């Protein structure tokens with residue numbers, strides 16, 4: 001039975017430019033709300049970009065994604081799937097960062113997601129930079145390492161930057177593997193391209209059995225073939241989906257800090273998510289949307305559209 005409370009406000013009832021902007025016009029259900037115990041998938045903003053090594057801005061991502069997501073309707077045009085009728089989805093608000101203290105922010109996020117996990121809520125987060133993924137994984141990978149399907153133009157498998165043990169948006173997945181949060185044999189990274197410092201990231205991938213699909217291979221083989229392999233690698237055990245918007249070509253998605261040319265178009269960006277069908281997602285995120293360098297909000301709109309496609313996989 002469909003729970004009316006958890007249905008998004010339709011544009012047939014209230015125009016989509018009106019009202020308070022929540023993710024996909026879902027109800028706002030913070031902790032302590034009378035219906036908080038009934039949420040199954042929680043949409044969460046992570047307004048933090050303290051892991052950014054170059055151009056900052058994704059701290060403003062959640063607001064822009066919320067605003068753009070008011071254009072989302074209830075039914076997937078391609079598949080006919082209606083995710084809000086399959087799972088109770090709600091906007092949980094933001095996990096609050098400490099913008100001047102990275103380690104404190106990581107600890108706050110981890111505590112937040114561990115609490116969600118304990119309540120049985122699966123998160124779909126909106127970043128924030130890609131370092132936000134690490135504390136999410138620390139919070140939810142409680143039942144053993146997760147599989148990972150990762151769309152990005154970068155591997156984010158680099159060792160510490162600037163000496164010491166500095167965490168950045170360039171190394172969340174290396175740390176997640178080293179901490180036992182992810183099973184490297186059930187990891188696939190798709191869309192990798194651009195100039196690199198060296199091979200230190202791909203050497204780590206090889207040594208640990210992480211599958212990397214460069215953009216040349218994705219285009220040569222085609223999306224359905226590569227994604228069939230992704231479904232095989234990730235399997236049906238619990239997995240995480242992480243989507244860095246810089247996977248998409250910057251002609252389509254310019255609003256991001258580390259763009260790389262030669263990427264997928266908007267249709268292909270959506271298609272790869274639909275091809276994740278059948279995966280058991282313990283959580284997912286959309287990261288690196290940077291409104292200060294966006295044009296006409298187009299990157300935020302694509303990011304919000306991709307969040308809907310991800311939600312369709314999560315709710316199936």
Ligand code: MN
Pocket residue numbers: 130152154156169244288
């Ligand atoms: Mn990334």
Ligand code: MN
Pocket residue numbers: 152153154244246247258288
């Ligand atoms: Mn990237």
